[in-house]
Amino acid sequence: MTTTTNVRVxxxxxPTGYFHVGGARTALYNWLVARQANGxxxxxxxxxxxxxxDDQWTDGIxxxxxxxxxxxDEGLFHQSERHELYNDAVARLVANGHAYACDCPRDAIDExxxxxxxxxxxxxxxxxxxxxxxGKALRFRVPDLGVTTVHDLVRGDVDFANETIEDFVIVKSxxxxxxxxxxxxxxxxxxxTHIIRAxxxxxxxxxxxxxWQALSDTPLPAFAHLPVLVNEKxxxxxxxxxxxxxxxxxxxxxxxxxxxxxxxxxxxxxxxGRELLAIGEMISEFRLEEVNKSPAFFDEKRLNHFNGLYIRxxxxxxxxxxxxxxxxxxxxxxxxxKFDLQRFITLAPLIQERITTLGEIPNYIKFLFADPFxxxxxxxxxAMLKDxxxxxxxRAARSAFSEATFDPESLKKILITIGEQFDRKLAKTQAPIxxxxxxxxxxxxxxxxxxxxxxxxxxARLDHSIMIAEKTR
RNA sequence: GGCCCCAUCGUCUAGAGGCCUAGGACACCACCCUCUCAAGGUGGAGGCACGGGUUCGAAUCCCGUUGGGGCUACCA
Numbered sequence: 001m002t003t004t005t006n007v008r009v010x011x012x013x014x015p016t017g018y019f020h021v022g023g024a025r026t027a028l029y030n031w032l033v034a035r036q037a038n039g040x041x042x043x044x045x046x047x048x049x050x051x052x053x054d055d056q057w058t059d060g061i062x063x064x065x066x067x068x069x070x071x072x073d074e075g076l077f078h079q080s081e082r083h084e085l086y087n088d089a090v091a092r093l094v095a096n097g098h099a100y101a102c103d104c105p106r107d108a109i110d111e112x113x114x115x116x117x118x119x120x121x122x123x124x125x126x127x128x129x130x131x132x133x134x135g136k137a138l139r140f141r142v143p144d145l146g147v148t149t150v151h152d153l154v155r156g157d158v159d160f161a162n163e164t165i166e167d168f169v170i171v172k173s174x175x176x177x178x179x180x181x182x183x184x185x186x187x188x189x190x191x192x193t194h195i196i197r198a199x200x201x202x203x204x205x206x207x208x209x210x211x212w213q214a215l216s217d218t219p220l221p222a223f224a225h226l227p228v229l230v231n232e233k234x235x236x237x238x239x240x241x242x243x244x245x246x247x248x249x250x251x252x253x254x255x256x257x258x259x260x261x262x263x264x265x266x267x268x269x270x271x272x273g274r275e276l277l278a279i280g281e282m283i284s285e286f287r288l289e290e291v292n293k294s295p296a297f298f299d300e301k302r303l304n305h306f307n308g309l310y311i312r313x314x315x316x317x318x319x320x321x322x323x324x325x326x327x328x329x330x331x332x333x334x335x336x337x338k339f340d341l342q343r344f345i346t347l348a349p350l351i352q353e354r355i356t357t358l359g360e361i362p363n364y365i366k367f368l369f370a371d372p373f374x375x376x377x378x379x380x381x382x383a384m385l386k387d388x389x390x391x392x393x394x395r396a397a398r399s400a401f402s403e404a405t406f407d408p409e410s411l412k413k414i415l416i417t418i419g420e421q422f423d424r425k426l427a428k429t430q431a432p433i434x435x436x437x438x439x440x441x442x443x444x445x446x447x448x449x450x451x452x453x454x455x456x457x458x459x460a461r462l463d464h465s466i467m468i469a470e471k472t473r
Numbered sequence: 474g475g476c477c478c479c480a481u482c483g484u485c486u487a488g489a490g491g492c493c494u495a496g497g498a499c500a501c502c503a504c505c506c507u508c509u510c511a512a513g514g515u516g517g518a519g520g521c522a523c524g525g526g527u528u529c530g531a532a533u534c535c536c537g538u539u540g541g542g543g544c545u546a547c548c549a
Contacts, residue, residue: 014549049548106547119475119545137547155478164476172547179549203477203544227479227542234541262485265498269486273497292486294479295542302485302499312512354511412508419508430508442510 007039009194011065011072012183014046015057017239019064019246021298022198022229025263029226030196031070032264032286042190043075048182050080064246068256069279074190079182086177089185089215090170093140094132098214099170101130102139120166138171140211148206153194153224154291160206168207180204184211187221196224196288199295200236224288227267230295237298244298253326253358254303258310262303266296276309308356319352320345326358333362334369343368343452350444367438368453373461375439383435384469389422390432391469396421397433398462406455408447415447436465 011027013019034041043065047053062076093099102125112122121139130136143162150158170181177185187195187208195208202225212220228236237244249259257279264282265275268291277285314322327339344365351364367373384390396418404410412426419429430446437458438449450458 012549016549046549052548102547139547158477160476166545169547174547176547178547183549198543199478200543201549204549225478230542232484236543265485267485271487273487275486275498292479296486297484299484299499305499308512350511353513356511415508426508428508434509438509440509444510446508 006191007034007037007193008042008191009034009039009196010042010044010075010187010190010192011070012044012046012186012197013061014049014052014179015054015061016049016052017057018248019057019061020237020239020242020244021246021249021259021263022237022244023061024064024068024070024246024259025229025266026196026198026226027065027070028068028260028263029224029268029286029288029291030194032283033194033196033288034073035283036286039193040073041071042077042192043072044077044186044190045079046179046183047078047080048177048179050176053080060245060247064250067250068246068260077186077190079186082182082186083177085189086171086182086185089181090138090177093170093211093214094138096214097141099138099140100126100128100167101132101136102167102169103130103136103173118164121168123167126167134175135173137169137173139167140170140207140214142167142207142210148209150202150205150209150223151220152202153222153288154227155202155225155293158202158205162206165206165210170211180207181211184208184215188212188216188218191218192221194222194224194288196226199225199228201225224291227292227295229266229298232297234295234297236295249303251359253355253360254307255310255322255358258307259303261310262306266298267292276306304356311355311358312353314352316345316348316352320348323348323351323358323361326361327365329362333366335371338369338371340369346452347444347448350448354444364444367440367443367449371457373439373464375435375465379435379440380465380468381472383432383441384465385472387432389424391466393418393422393424393429393432394436394462394466394469398459398466401450401455401458401462404455406451406458408445408451411447411450432465433462437461 009030011030013023031041033039045058045061065072090099104124109121109124112124113119116122125139126141132138142165146162148160148162148165150160152158168180169178171177205223205225209220231237231242235241260279261277264277264286268286270277270281270285311319327344328336347365347368351361354364355361397415400414400418401411404414415429415433416426419426422429431441434443434446435441437453438446443449
């Protein structure tokens with residue numbers, strides 16, 4: 001296990017917005033490849049565009065990856081701190097004729113393009129031998145003939161005719177390197193062997209190949225372009241359009257291991273039908289060559305399913321521990337110092353099998369810790385006033401509970417007996433009691449809840465509802 | 474417009490020429506279980522985009538059509 005290989009991968013997000021699940025999936029696949037090969041996973045922040053980059057987004061990326069358990073072996077690298085490297089590479093490119101200065105304004109290029117059949121830059125400055133410097137951009141001289149082939153592990157060979165690739169800009173006129181240049185310089189410098197990224201980068205990959213070959217004799221890395229993740233309209237997930245920030249899922253109460261499992265299956269599946277995969281299984285079984293080519297819809301419903309399974313697989317102790325941040329938040333629907341850990345623990349197993357996200361917990365235990373306790377009028381009316389015997393049941397229960405042993409079994413027997421008096425099944429008998437004591441027609445099992453609530457509060461709540469019902473009828 | 478990618482149930486997928494009467498999972502529906510709601514169990518409906526080839530045989534290979542998507546900045 002201590003043998004290391006030379007496999008080196010990198011995850012290179014740009015800090016220009018919330019870190020979304022598509023990026024997380026890309027990071028995961030990179031990480032799996034690194035772990036499987038016992039190689040290295042590097043994290044590099046692509047912040048060459050200073051205006052769009054912001055440290056807060058970098059923090060978000062770092063936090064999200066940490067939460068997911070995707071650890072990096074080298075980094076964080078910031079492209080913004082590596083300008084010397086880029087300048088050096090640019091100087092070499094200019095010196096050996098691969099790059100040239102260009103002072104064409106955009107509108108001039110567009111004007112000339114109108115009269116041409118091929119779109120893009122027309123190579124106007126190619127042989128003008130402009131002296132590179134301030135106010136002039138640098139363009140890469142793309143061969144007029146031939147084909148640049150991208151060998152892609154998931155898509156096979158993809159050919160691009162060089163004549164369809166324009167002489168693209170690699171350095172802005174203000175001297176800043178462009179992404180396409182910085183990426184290659186860094187990948188060469190860091191000895192990256194596998195470039196695993198989203199499919200949207202495929203069209204610019206021949207440019208990267210050309211730069212790589214102009215800059216280095218080292219063999220090209222293997223490429224793997226992953227299918228993009230799409231929304232319900234089958235458009236690429238976007239930070240602006242779609243609310244899919246990893247951070248949001250964390251706050252909603254998704255488990256990182258469920259998220260990882262779901263993400264892993266978005267574009268890849270093991271040979272047999274297994275869907276619940278441990279990290280170790282993903283690491284040993286994942287194959288880039290088996291990654292699907294078509295876009296995948298990020299389906300929250302399916303994520304929910306996985307999250308529910310993972311929550312239910314927790315031991316009670318683990319569950320309680322995971323739940324703590326969600327029952328101690330400021331926005332919890334009860335006075336924070338009313339919270340009682342022991343009582344929560346007692347109910348925990350019952351909650352655990354009912355929820356799909358940890359964020360749902362407060363609503364389940366609100367009845368226990370919220371005092372004063374009030375009931376939604378619509379709910380109350382439906383449960384208490386639509387049925388004439390509801391009030392009678394409340395009274396009967398009030399009377400019987402005042403002397404009962406307060407354990408679930410005893411309480412249940414009492415209610416069954418009361419139900420018989422009214423010729424009702426238990427399902428019907430429990431309804432008004434539930435609303436009166438728990439505030440909702442749905443929720444945790446009633447008798448366990450009553451027992452934990454305790455006689456005093458149960459009686460008080462019954463009295464309260466009886467009073468309201470009497471007044472209203 | 475140009476370049477490129479993609480195409481199995483609504484969704485995620487299994488399927489690498491006969492094992493396919495196309496399998497699983499989510500979602501959906503029904504039933505069972507049941508103090509509510511869930512969870513769980515059982516069952517059901519639902520798909521190879523279309524057209525040509527190749528082949529004894531095609532979801533699987535080839536071509537085309539259609540449809541979807543990505544890129545097309547001195548963004549990343």
